[in-house]
Amino acid sequence: MANVAAHPLDPVDWPVETERLLLRPATEDDFPAVWAYRRLPEVSRWLGAQPPDFETYADRYRAPERLATQVLVLHSGTIVGDLMVRFEDPWAQAESSEQVRGTLIELGWSFDPAWHGRGLATEAVRAAIGLAFGPLGVRRVVANCFAENEPSWRLMERLGMRREAHNVRDSYHSELGWLDNLTYALLVEEWPTASGRAAT
Template identity: 40%
Template sequence: MALHPDFPLTTDRLRLRPFTRGDVDAVFGYRGREDVARYLFDPPLSREECALAIQQRTAQTGFAEEGDRIVLAVETLDDGKLVGEVSLIWRSVDARQGEMGWIFHPAFQGRGYASEAANAMLDLGFTGGDLHRIFARCDARNEPSWRLMERLGMRREAHFREHALFKGGWDEEFYYAILRKEWLSLRHSVAD
């Protein structure tokens, strides 16, 4: 199963597109923040580190083999402002599974952008990518993230307690997932 979508992906209010070198300042605007990095594996990134990350992301636009990822910039349709990013990683070829993630600038949280963009990525993974299951994970203290997973119709499958050291302390993680048939059922119930 290869997946090489046509970009951009559009929703009612958003455009999801590959990153470009011109996105460095906008990405640094949120990836350089301590409050954004709090639950990420990376510390706050410098502008130079953001430039390197963007350079990698410009090529992360399709699936050819297990471990590949699609990482897209999320910008508003009305003014073209980059508000965050979403990702989908091909975690298992045999089990047809993917992992989804997102990072949004705090100034644009609470407007439904993350839900809208994440729904587009679920649609991409289940329809375009023919995935069977998509999961997401977050630090158990990151309530906005796990609440988003619940709004997407994902179910909490695991709560790992003190399973790894993370930034000097024990990490607790929630894993959420949704199956393709569940996603299709949710889409049909919304359309009815």
């Protein structure tokens, strides 16, 4: 069974360094810096919520179960983006539900547009997949996005994630109405050979 400690991301030896980035768990003190880019329409329009102001944002994300899933991404000491790393329970027959609890991680991401287009998000998500299959010990990683969010699904394809579902107009967007949603995934046994593993 996967590691689900008191703080779910405790099994990781933080901070985690990659070639250009440093990853660490978020704290409430980071909220103003994250809000500075999450409030931008080009970022917020693709996220799971579009809080109208900082207080609404902070109230939503300081909830302990949500704060525990947030990982910050820094480049040369500047916060350039954030990741969601959230344990989930895969579907299982009732008799096996305990056995498979916490063996799946869902990933999410948002990056400051000032830092888009340099591969930093790809590098951060690659690291998060490595943590999920490494110290966090899950067997499957999954991520979802609106089909219109091409930068997001291109990122997943760069990392070798497999498009497993294209759901037709199943997801509601506050401004755009019913949209298609894509699910991408990777299994632990695929990661060593997934196309994204070695590439920058």
